[in-house]
Amino acid sequence: MASSPSSPPPAPPPDFEISRQSRIFAALSKKVIDLDELRMLAAQGVPDAAGVRSTVWKLLLGYLPNDRSLWEQELAKKRSQYAAFKDEFLSNPVETARQVEREGNNNDNAEHVENGLLHRSEVTQEEHPLILGKTSVWNNFFEYTEIMEQIDRDVKRTHPDMHFFCGDSSFAKSNQESLKNVLLIFAKLNAGIRYVQGMNEILAPLFFVFRSDPDDKNAKFAEADSFFCFVELLSGFRDNFCQKLDNSAVGIRDG
CATH class of the missing domain: 1.10.287 (Helix Hairpins)
Incomplete structure (x- = not known):
């Protein structure tokens, strides 16, 4: 009986894909990054390699300055500020x-x-x-007891198909705790909005990407970085969150 043919080797990425990735790496290597150029390149998709996606998201959300020489200083300041928020609001x-x-x-x-x-x-x-x-x-x-309970319920329902967020592992529980921390601190700092269902779904991709950063130092501070990027992201469409829709599936108004 003839043996079954082996699977064909994966096709090499198209030339334009290699070129696009090279252009993104080149754009990120500049001392002062051209955000318009980066935005144009990112619109076609960001490669998930070497922490590129994490860095691009932080830049385009305004968390990182476009001057690379300021990154270390800015990250230290923001991460320290988030630690102070935790001491004040989560004690x-x-x-x-x-x-x-x-x-x-x-x-x-x-x-x-x-x-x-x-x-x-x-x-x-x-x-x-x-x-x-x-x-x-x-x-x-x-x-904030009621808000804390609502956040807890929503976080436990976040991406139930992903072991990153769900399950009994210490890793999943730690990630859930980080989501809850960010959402509760945001609620306390934004009394006019507080927490609305659906915010957990917006936060989750940010935290997943930042926590998966191959740079251990960046991954360690994923919670702090996610908080500030979450704030920046929500600032653009915060009016779409409607507390009257809290009992709906998402709590977000469509238009």
């Missing part, structure tokens, strides 16, 4: 309340001298900064 309310209490106790122990005598400040319960501070912490937490 455990129990720990935050304890911190407020510690600071309040330090202030209560302060004494001052008046007419040669030591005095302690007397503050009514209603005016006590410790009470007001702890109340503010918990009010802020409960204000």
